[in-house]
Amino acid sequence: AQTVTQSQPEMSVQEAETVTLSCTYDTSESNYYLFWYKQPPSRQMILVIRQEAYKQQNATENRFSVNFQKAAKSFSLKISDSQLGDTAMYFCAFMKQNFGNEKLTFGTGTRLTIIP
Amino acid sequence: KAGVTQTPRYLIKTRGQQVTLSCSPISGHRSVSWYQQTPGQGLQFLFEYFSETQRNKGNFPGRFSGRQFSNSRSEMNVSTLELGDSALYLCASSLVGSRTGAFFGQGTRLTVV
Numbered sequence A: 001a002q003t004v005t006q007s008q009p010e011m012s013v014q015e016a017e018t019v020t021l022s023c024t025y026d027t028s029e030s031n032y033y034l035f036w037y038k039q040p041p042s043r044q045m046i047l048v049i050r051q052e053a054y055k056q057q058n059a060t061e062n063r064f065s066v067n068f069q070k071a072a073k074s075f076s077l078k079i080s081d082s083q084l085g086d087t088a089m090y091f092c093a094f095m096k097q098n099f100g101n102e103k104l105t106f107g108t109g110t111r112l113t114i115i116p
Numbered sequence B: 001k002a003g004v005t006q007t008p009r010y011l012i013k014t015r016g017q018q019v020t021l022s023c024s025p026i027s028g029h030r031s032v033s034w035y036q037q038t039p040g041q042g043l044q045f046l047f048e049y050f051s052e053t054q055r056n057k058g059n060f061p062g063r064f065s066g067r068q069f070s071n072s073r074s075e076m077n078v079s080t081l082e083l084g085d086s087a088l089y090l091c092a093s094s095l096v097g098s099r100t101g102a103f104f105g106q107g108t109r110l111t112v113v
Helices: none
Strands: A003-006 A010-014 A020-023 A024-026 A034-038 A047-054 A063-068 A074-081 A089-094 A112-114 B006-007 B010-013 B019-024 B029-038 B040-050 B053-057 B065-069 B075-080 B088-093 B108-112
Touching: A003 A089, A010 A020, A020 A112, A024 A074, A024 B010, A034 A074, A047 A074, A063 B108, A074 A089, B006 B088, B010 B019, B019 B088, B019 B108, B029 B075, B040 B065, B040 B075, B053 B065, B075 B088
Parallel strands: A010 A112, B010 B108
Antiparallel strands: A003 A024, A020 A074, A034 A047, A034 A089, A063 A074, A089 A112, B006 B019, B019 B075, B029 B040, B029 B088, B040 B053, B065 B075, B088 B108
């Protein structure tokens, strides 16, 4: 079974600063996907970024980027130039790469607050 | 393109009753998954449906069931409600094989009193 660990329950940062959220995972699978989801107070889960485990290049989406360390089983999210709208719960998630599986295993989340 | 639609948004039920939640996936998405979110247990996988068949199931009692229709819309049912079933129930749809990730609805907030 897979487990996902987010060791930072809460974080806060000043607007325009850079913040990094940590995520580690445990799996015996060699092929998988990793995701970061954002859940603002509206409760809508929004996909922020995804990473395929077989790709060495770190994924980037505008101000969001990841640091994927496969050997260390680490998958951190960096938010640059943070904005007030980035205030939300952030969840790291794991999905096995095999047809017939769409199950996501989530971490416990990090509550991020952007301070004006 | 419309997103994932869940109805109703809020529900209040009494212990012992049953409830049915509905989810309409993004057009073209044939996989629908359900998750339960609570402050104590976090996000937990309930089950996943593809082409009207349950492919995966989480560790929940048999009181939790679901189904998927030919148009990919899905329903989940909880019978004999318990206070501990109070949660946010999230539905997610995905385009199988694309691995773009799952897209979530806004959830149904169920309160059992």
